[in-house]
Amino acid sequence: MLSSFEFPGGYYEMMRRDFRDLTAETDFLASYVPDGGRVLDLGCGTGTNLRELGARGLSCVGVDQSASFVDYAERAGGEGVAYVHGRAEDFTSQERFHLVYSLFMTLNYLPREQLRRTLRNAADRLLPGGHVVLEFGHLLNFVESYQQHTVAHHRGDGVLITRLVRQSLNPHAAIWRNEETLLVRDADGRVSLYDNFFDQSVLTGPEVRELLADAGLTVTAEYGGFRKEPAPGHGRGPLVIVASRTGEGVA
Ligand SMILES: C[S@@+](CC[C@H](N)C(=O)[O-])C[C@H]1O[C@@H](n2cnc3c(N)ncnc32)[C@H](O)[C@@H]1O
Incomplete structure (x- = not known):
């Protein structure tokens, strides 16, 4: 995992x-x-x-x-x-x-x-x-929130985070995979990028x-x-x- x-x-x-x-x-x-x-x-x-x-x-x-x-x-x-x-x-x-x-x-x-x-x-x-x-x-939390691709924005203190999320469900292993790219624009305009991923047991x-x-x-x-x-x-x-x-x- x-x-x-x-x-x-x-x-x-x-x-x-x-x-x-x-x-x-x-x-x-x-x-x-x-x-x-x-x-x-x-x-x-x-x-x-x-x-x-x-x-x-x-x-x-x-x-x-x-x-x-x-x-x-x-x-x-x-x-x-x-x-x-x-x-x-x-x-x-x-x-x-x-x-x-x-x-x-x-x-x-x-x-x-x-x-x-x-x-x-x-x-x-x-x-x-x-x-x-x-x-x-x-089970139902995962099934209901499952979307192949999502884009979400989070804001605070002049910072903007754009989260690009890719999800997949493996029903045979009952595992939910989340891969996301975080695009961050800081208050001073600096832009950075992070990869985040995780598997979860359904x-x-x-x-x-x-x-x-x-x-x-x-x-x-x-x-x-x-x-x-x-x-x-x-x-x-x-x-x-x-x-x-x-x-x-x-x-
Ligand atoms: C969604 S965050 C929740 C963190 C915190 N419980 C909260 O409510 O903000 C999931 C956290 O689980 C941690 N995590 C994942 N697998 C773990 C493991 N096997 N042992 C310890 N921490 C783990 C991650 O590093 C991450 O910080």
């Missing part, structure tokens, strides 16, 4: 703002952590969520495979936030956390067997009574729940968004799952 995300983190942050509701994400995540608690972000990107949680007094660790994004995150700093450059599936630590989370379909970037291992590791990283919060992309809801069960995690809630919207019966919208270690009886 391919994944790059090697372009300046500031541009990623700009694009992310067009897709995401950071306040809702932060409130949601923080509601699963006691004051001063510890959180682990798998695939933290540029550290957007961690900086918000750190500002609320939480102790945060983030891991991401993109050297550019981790570099950006380290420069951006953040109270009580530490970053690890590496792959989520290889992350090991003696530390235990009140919350282990992964947002924005990041676990879909892992091939299924590595995802299985990563979820087991995530369960092992939890403190007693701890939670995992995982946002998955599922997961189904039942497959995700099976992987969680295999990891020793029991689903305690499912939502259709970070404002705790109900998981829609028609299957559209994201799949936000809250789980805790099986047998702990934590709601």
Whole structure:
């Protein structure tokens, strides 16, 4: 499986703002952590969520495979936030956390067997009574957003990013491939170009729940968004799952 995300983190942050509701994400995540608690972000990107949680007094660790994004995150700093450059599936630590989370379909970037291992590791990283919060992309998200070619624009602080996206779906491998060219015009008129590509596993809801069960995690809630919207019966919208270690009886 391919994944790059090697372009300046500031541009990623700009694009992310067009897709995401950071306040809702932060409130949601923080509601699963006691004051001063510890959180682990798998695939933290540029550290957007961690900086918000750190500002609320939480102790945060983030891991991401993109050297550019981790570099950006380290420069951006953040109270009580530490970053690890590496792959989520290889992350090991003696530390235990009140919350282990992964947002924005990041676990879909892992091939299924590595995802299985990563979820087991995530369960092992939890403190007693701890939670995992995982946002998955599922079958319908991929099918509905599939377009062979798209052009999108993102603007902010005098910067214009034009994203030229080429997508393909491989139904036999259940993999969605995204190849994009980012054309950036900075505020000073300088133009630069970046290639970004990634593969994602096209997961189904039942497959995700099976992987969680295999990891020793029991689903305690499912939502259709970070404002705790109900998981829609028609299957559209994201799949936000809250789980805790099986047998702990934590709601
Ligand atoms: C769409 S971004 C989401 C980042 C962040 N979770 C957020 O919400 O902004 C996907 C991220 O997953 C990271 N990623 C992909 N595969 C990974 C892996 N195996 N281990 C760690 N990070 C990974 C990429 O580098 C990228 O930063």
